Amino acid sequence: xxxxxxxxQFIEASHVRxxxxxxxxxxxxxxxxxxERMTQQLENINGLYIPGDSKSLVGSxxxxxxxxxxRALKWAQDHNEKEANHFPVLxxxxxxxxxxxxxxxxxxxxGTFEARGKLQLNLAQDPKHTYLFDEYTKD
Numbered sequence: 001x002x003x004x005x006x007x008x009q010f011i012e013a014s015h016v017r018x019x020x021x022x023x024x025x026x027x028x029x030x031x032x033x034x035x036e037r038m039t040q041q042l043e044n045i046n047g048l049y050i051p052g053d054s055k056s057l058v059g060s061x062x063x064x065x066x067x068x069x070x071r072a073l074k075w076a077q078d079h080n081e082k083e084a085n086h087f088p089v090l091x092x093x094x095x096x097x098x099x100x101x102x103x104x105x106x107x108x109x110x111g112t113f114e115a116r117g118k119l120q121l122n123l124a125q126d127p128k129h130t131y132l133f134d135e136y137t138k139d
Contacts (some may be wrong), residue, residue, distance in 0.1 A: 125137030
């Protein structure tokens with residue numbers, strides 16, 4: 001399947017079901033669109049999910065996907081600064097890697113590492129005071 005991705009676009013059904021289970025309506029966006037058509041599509045949705053099932057999408061030599069993610073993220077940042085409605089962007093797996101790579105001048109910083117044991121997550125602040133969790137209660 002990895003060798004097919006650059007020519008064809010695909011999202012796993014499990015990703016679609018995951019998004020739909022939270023009430024989202026999934027609208028696929030072609031990452032080969034020009035700037036004008038990409039902007040038109042982004043203006044007609046209310047969030048962006050970037051799946052990451054294929055390393056070939058972010059591998060060396062495939063810059064089109066990362067450049068498209070960069071354009072979409074820039075649009076979302078501009079939108080979030082100007083509009084009252086927040087436009088969330090979520091990258092999962094290699095989708096998250098594409099978000100990171102889209103913000104780096106070069107991706108030599110993205111090496112591999114071997115995790116040893118469990119790593120503890122230390123939050124910088126109380127989650128109740130963050131954008132993501134501020135409206136949640138213990139109920």
